[in-house]
């Protein structure tokens with residue numbers, strides 16, 4: 612990893628930057644999309660590779676992150692176009708720019724360390740910030756709205772589905788019990804409600820609120836909704852021989868990426884026996900990563916936060 616890809620501790624170190632550049636085969640004159648610009652770490656290394664003549668379209672739904680990226684990427688002038696948008700609007704953005712097709716698309720999913728560690732953003736059970744968790748702060752609802760208003764069964768469903776939390780019903784029950792007394796507005800308040808349930812159950816290797824906070828974050832930002840369809844749509848904007856690369860940070864996300872890529876590669880995605888399978892078998896792409904790539908030991912030593920990253924890539928044929 613080159614030195615300029617490092618950021619200070621509360622910022623974000625791009626994950627598997629070399630692998631991403633190699634998979635995307637970034638070349639001078641190419642047109643690339645970084646659909647999750649964040650602080651611009653990956654964008655910066657892509658831009659360095661695609662000069663002269665290349666162009667990068669960058670998207671992020673987090674205005675603060677995008678503003679930081681804008682400063683960092685300024686030396687590249689008109690070669691970079693940044694958009695404060697949900698990446699699900701990528702087709703609209705590319706159509707408006709009259710750009711089609713592109714050489715490659717990168718998605719580095721989830722939250723950045725910058726977001727997670729920004730105390731006032733309310734993503735972390737370790738902070739006493741307002742329970743917010745919105746990536747896009749112009750969004751109407753936040754985590755406190757879900758926690759204080761959702762029916763108990765719905766809350767339990769979210770915690771179970773997006774947090775894979777076995778004690779989802781007990782946690783939802785405790786939340787509803789507490790919110791009858793007073794609204795739950797702060798991260799530390801919610802973390803301590805959850806911790807009380809686990810205390811009687813003995814030692815845990817991770818903080819007991821980890822899975823519930825992940826679930827709420829995914830729900831607030833609707834991170835998994837429509838992701839599979841979006842990957843299919845985004846892929847249609849890539850030219851033959853071009854590639855998409857996606858970094859996922861938890862198994863739910865990675866499963867969606869794997870399934871979307873299999874579908875696009877014309878593989879079966881159902882559980883039916885072969886003679887009953889009705890999966891469409893039209894092959895639009897070639898899977899480049901039969902198994903997801905993971906960070907090397909050297910990278911993990913420098914950036915332990917990369918440990919759960921899974922990188923998959925598909926080439927348009």
Ligand SMILES: C[S@@+](CC[C@H](N)C(=O)[O-])C[C@H]1O[C@@H](n2cnc3c(N)ncnc32)[C@H](O)[C@@H]1O
Nearest residue numbers: 625647649650651652653671672673697698723
């Ligand atoms: C893991 S970070 C990306 C870090 C970036 N690759 C870097 O090197 O700095 C993920 C980023 O994606 C953004 N994001 C997540 N979901 C998004 C969506 N649906 N639309 C646009 N941006 C999204 C988040 O706001 C966050 O900044």
